[in-house]
Amino acid sequence: MARPPSALREHILRSALRLFSDSGYKGTSLHDIAQVAGCSKAALLYHFASKDAILTELLTPAGEGLAALRTRLVGLDGEQAARAAVTGFVDLALRFRLEVRILFQDIPTMTVHPALGAVPATIRRLLTALAGGSTAPSDTIAAYMVLGAVSVTAADDLGVPEEVLRAEMIRGALRTLGREPDHP
C-alpha cells in the first residue's frame, strides 16, 4: 500500500485518470496510457497488475470518501440529514471531478467492480438522506435530481472558480429539495 512513490508510477496514474475521464475506461487502451505517460506498455504492467488494477487504484480514494460521507450521515435525519448530505456530496464531487466522470461513463460496468461493490448501497443511503428521510415519490425524485445535478455539474468544467461553483451548487441543490438556502 505505502510503496515508494516511483515518479513514473504516479505519472502513469495521472495519465490514466485523464484518459479514462476523457474517453472512458473501455475507450482507453494500455497503448494510449503508455504513450501519454511516455513509457512502454510493458512498463505499465510492471507497475500495475492489470488495466483494471489501475482503475481500482484511481477510484479507491473516491470510494473511501463516499464511505466516509456515509458514516458522517448516520444518526442524522430530516433537515440536518439533507443539509449534511448536500454539502458533503458537493464537496466530494468537486474533490473527485475526474473520477466522477469515469464513474458516470461506465455506471453499468462499474457497479459490478469489486472495489465499488459498496457504492450502490451507499448511494441509496445518500438518497434517503437527501430526501430528509421521506419516502414520498416527490422527495425521492428531488433527491435523485440533486444527485444527477451535482455529479454532472461537477464533472464538466464550466469556467467558474471552484469557490463560486461550490456555493452555487449547494444553494441550487437545497432549492431543488425545497429547502431554503438562506440558512447558515
Add this chain to the structure above:
Amino acid sequence: MARPPSALREHILRSALRLFSDSGYKGTSLHDIAQVAGCSKAALLYHFASKDAILTELLTPAGEGLAALRTRLVGLDGEQAARAAVTGFVDLALRFRLEVRILFQDIPTMTVHPALGAVPATIRRLLTALAGGSTAPSDTIAAYMVLGAVSVTAADDLGVPEEVLRAEMIRGALRTLGREPDHP
C-alpha cells in the same frame, strides 16, 4: 428513409438500443447484438452499413427532437424561455430515456459524431434558455444543474409512473432555477 420495415431490421434496432444503453457503445459488440437479435453478425451488416450506422439511426430521432425544441425556444426570453425549456427538455428526456443513457455514457466520443454535430450548440442554447437569458454564474450553474438532474433522473428507471415523474421533475427543475412551480 421510408423503407420496408423488415421485422428483423426493427428487432436489431431494438436489441442494439437496449445493449448500447446497458453496456455502452464500445462495450457492445456486433456479436452481442446479433445474439440478442437472434441472427448472424453478417445479417446485421446486411441491414446496416456499419456499427456506427446503427448508432446513428438510433440517435437521430432524439437529435431531431432536440433540434425541434431549439426552434420552439427562439424568440422566448426570461420566465417564458425557462419554463418552455424545462417542460420541453423533461418531455424529451422521458421520450428518449435509453438514448439519453447512451449519450451520457459516451459524451466525449459522441459529440464528435456527425449526426450529433449540432448537439453541443443546441445544448448551449438550451442552457441560456434555462437560465432565462441571464449570464450570471449563479443562473448558468443552476441551468447546468437542471440539465444534469433531468438527464440522470430520466435515464435511470426509478419505479415511478411516468406521469408522476414528469410532473415532479418539472417542479423540481423550476425550484432549482429559483422559479415558483405553482404557476399553471
Add this chain to the structure above:
DNA sequence: GTCAGATCTGACCGATCGGACAGTTATCAT
C-alpha cells in the same frame, strides 16, 4: 568492481473486434 534486485524494453501470444465476401436460401412476379 561486482553482484542482486529493481526497472524497463521488444517481441510475441491468444482473443476479440469491426467488417468483407462468396455463396446459399427464401420470396415472388412472370
Add this chain to the structure above:
DNA sequence: ATGATAACTGTCCGATCGGTCAGATCTGAC
C-alpha cells in the same frame, strides 16, 4: 417452372486488444 432480387449465412481478414516473458539496463550496497 424459372429467373431475379432480396435476405441471410459461414468463413475469413487485418487490426487491436490486454497480457506474458526472456532478456537488457539501471541502481546502490558492499
